[in-house]
Amino acid sequence: MNVMAQHASSRIGPEETAAGGKPLRICFPFTGDAIGGSHLSALGLLCELDRERFQPLVVVQYPDGKIARLFREHGIEVVCPFDWPELPFNQRIGLNAIKAAIAQLGPQIRFLRENRIDIVHSNDGRTHVAWALAAKAAGAKLLWHHRGNPDARGLRYAAPLLADRVLTVSEFALPRPGLFSAANKAQVVHSPFDTDIRVNRAEARAALIKELGVPPETLLVAYSGVFVDRKRPLLFIDAIRRMRELAPDRPVMGLMFGAAEVPEMDEAMQARIAESGLGDTLRLMGWRTNGTYWIAASDVLMIPAVDEPFGRTLVEAMLVGTPIVATRSGGNVEALRDGDIGKLVEPENPTALAEATLALAESDMRALAEKARTDALTRFGIDLHCRQVSQAYDSMMGRRG
Secondary structure (H helix, E strand, C coil), rough: CCHHHHHHHCCCCEEEEEEEECCCCEEEECCCCCCCCCCCHHHHHHHHHCCEEEEEEEEECCCCCCCHHHHCCCCCEEEEECCCCCCCCCCCCCCCHHHHHHHHHHHHHHHHHHHHCCCECCCHHHHHHHHHHHHCCCCEEEEEEECCCCCCCCHHHHHHHHEEEECCCCCCCCCCCCCCCHHEEEEEECCECCCCCCCCHHHHHHHHHHCCCCCCCEEEEEEECCCCCHHCHHHHHHHHHHHHHHCCEEEEEEEEEEEEEEEEHHHHHHHHHHHHHCCEEEEEEEECCCCCHHHHHHHHHEECCCCCCCCCCHHHHHHHHHHHEEEECCCHHCCCCHHHEEEEECCCHHHHHHHHHHHHHCHHHHHHCCCCCHHHHHHHHHHHHHHHHHHHHHHHCCCCC
């Protein structure tokens, strides 16, 4: 089914561009239906791509799912041309999952060829598994957008063979050099953010204090993100417990904005909260839209994640002026300029997180937050991201931008 012809924007067509070539057709497939940072980054890119140079096609697994709605809400059409197997979320992908993906190669190859796709831009581990081989078999180029750990098996063993270009979200996430490596075709392109965002932190905080029903002097410490192991939600709970132990007379409230994707994590969190006696000191706030508003409403964003390649909430906190305490691990070090614009502490250490957060709250947080915001404006804009990815597309196809 040639869905390009059916769904193309009036700004896109087979006519030649001013540069003398046809718009490149870019396929953005998404596996599963859990929204994460990769979807928000892809959304920012899709909203800014020059439609005279690039013709995007978004393919989703569930036509009425959360991912489909996210793109449609921003005026981006999606298609669901066929079924393909759901791969496990946030788990190591095994041989059976790979076999299931291979079984779908026929429909995928036909779809890519019928729509004359030039480049398949895969944005997460499950989509790499589900679409990388089909892209190559269909004769399309593959842009492997890596947002995970540099030790990921796909990056180490599949990307060197299948990817034409690898983009990573941080220096930390780059493939390691070696005889069999994708390092020679990889570059860092930081994820995009709306740098025009503005939130009145005083008003947002007052609204949150009212919702919580706590005294205004309460220190509001936030966790924001999916509750998965690498983000260490259980460590956040332990750090809030340590804050209460270290400063028993100081009113503190830990706020966890997000949701667990698997019931086991939800059960583990509930058990840890009960064991720690934090019923009056920690609130599970659920997954909320406009996450930057709630980050701005908080006094400190605590990031206990380990080996997180690039945390979106970290940059969002920088942009709205919320001070940050994070573990010295993964992309946190790069994002916070080795501790120059945020506090970095030893990983897997709830006491270090607690002590740094209490100390930060007592120091001049405003100066540190303003310094972080100024830095973020220069590094994480949507325009810069779109320009770098567009240059990668052009380079892959051997044309000048």
